[in-house]
Amino acid sequence: MRPVEVDLALVGFGGAAALVLSALTTPLRVAVIDPAGMDATDSKRRTWAFWTGATDELDPVLDAQWAGVDLFGPSGKKQRLDLSPMRYAMVRSEPIFALAADAAGRLTTHTVVANVGDLVDNGSSVDVLDDGGTSVLRARWVLDSRPVKPARPGRTFWLQHFRGWWVRSETPVFDPESAVLMDFRTPQPAHGVSFGYVLPTSANTALIEYTEFSPRRLGDSAYDVALRAYARQLGVGNVIVDEVEDGAIPMTDAPFERRPSARVVRIGTAGGATRPSTGYTFSAMRRQATQIAELIRTGRDPVPDAAYPRRHLWMDSVALHAWDSGLVSAPEFFERLFLRNPPDRVLRFLDGRTSPAEELALMGSTPLVPMARSAVRNLRHRSAG
Structure with a gap:
């Protein structure tokens, strides 16, 4: 039997795929392939927190928001940080999945309950095979959010x-x-x-x-x-x-292969949305989803930009090694980062949205000598690799 043909297949249905689906405005044929389909099972329930400005399209579904946050240093000293003009916001996964379900109703959406095996890219389309090797559908493009190992080992x-x-x-x-x-x-x-x-x-x-x-x-x-x-x-x-x-x-700092073949694009953590130095992911997933929807709307390939600038990933690699090797105390690092910089600068940095001049100021507020040692070791490691 001829497999179902769609324009876009979302392999794995968690936060990343739900955000993409809810961002789509262009009429197209979409498929969602997941062992649980689009059901919000217990394993999919999450709480996400993120930085945002004065207004946000998710405002109607936020569970809470805060104009300030507290930081307790290693000594126990409490610091209240005013985040203005930004705020910290929390949303649970249920309304995100509900927005995706609404979008699925507007679009021509097929749901396939299956464990996906191989993705066979023939250059003009992709055959999505289940774990038994049977083709369950054919798609012009596949966005894959399943967990994946890095393309090669990193240092940390x-x-x-x-x-x-x-x-x-x-x-x-x-x-x-x-x-x-x-x-x-x-x-x-x-x-x-x-x-x-x-x-x-x-x-x-x-x-x-x-x-x-x-x-x-x-x-x-x-x-x-x-x-x-x-x-x-x-x-x-x-x-x-x-x-x-x-x-x-x-x-x-191990790299993830964001585009394993011509028509297969990874999203979410698999697509580099997780910030290596903090684990924050939600904001980058939203950026990916918004850009993918806009690329599709304008008739371009749905391949989003890298979630973070390369210089930020290098700084994250330096920080991870500094903590892992014991050169720098992570609590001291974060305490100094927040207390010696305007909070909005730190938050924009964590989202990958600061300028090089701002990043120099941020780096200058961290323990300089041990961080410099980590940077030198990082450069030697990269040269040796």
Whole structure:
């Protein structure tokens, strides 16, 4: 039987694919291929936080937003950072998937429930095969968001790994006016860095997370132990946990192959949307989705630009090596970065939107001598490679 033919196939349906689908405005034939289809299963539920300006098209579906964030340094000192003219915003995955479902209704959308195996690119179209080798459809273009290994090893491979609890407290202990961006009062691992993270939705409710940047994940129970200790530190007494979120995001200077063949384009983390030095991904996924939709609207190939400038990726590589080798304390690095620069400059840097002059100022606020040593080692490593 002749396979279904479409203009665009989205392989894997998570945040990256949902954002692309919801951004599309051009009438075209679309297919979504995923083991769960377009159902918002528990494994797909996420909470995303991102920086944005005074207005944002996602404003109607935000769960919370904050004009300021708190930073607790290694000494325990609290600093309130005014983010103006920006703000920190939180959105849960359910409304993002709902926007994608609305878009699917406007477009001619096929949903295929299958595990995808090979993508066979013949130059003018791509045959999408299931894991049994059967062609399930043919597409002019494929956007693939499935997890993938880097194209080659990098110098440093860490993970941002975390567990979050959506909690209710019997007493009002949270400040709904400010999120806690990084709280370094948590016990620090021997190799890596840990911090707490709090996204309050009211004085009694919040998402609290225990996060580590380190080479490997913890045992399952260790996250709960760390979260209980952090909840006590926050003053949450009889904590009621309504939901649990887990995740592990690559933090590496290893490159990802963003376009494995002529008509297959990777998006999301697989397409380089994850910032190596922080694990932040959502803003870059949105940029990719917006650009892809505009390219399709204007009749061009749906191949988005790199998520971050090459110079930013080099700086991330230097920072990762500095932390991994012990040249620089990551808590000290982030504390100095935020406290010695205007917050909006730091936030734009994390999104890859600063100028070289601003980046020189940012670099100058970090521990200069050990960072310079890391940069020299990085250059030697690249020359040897």
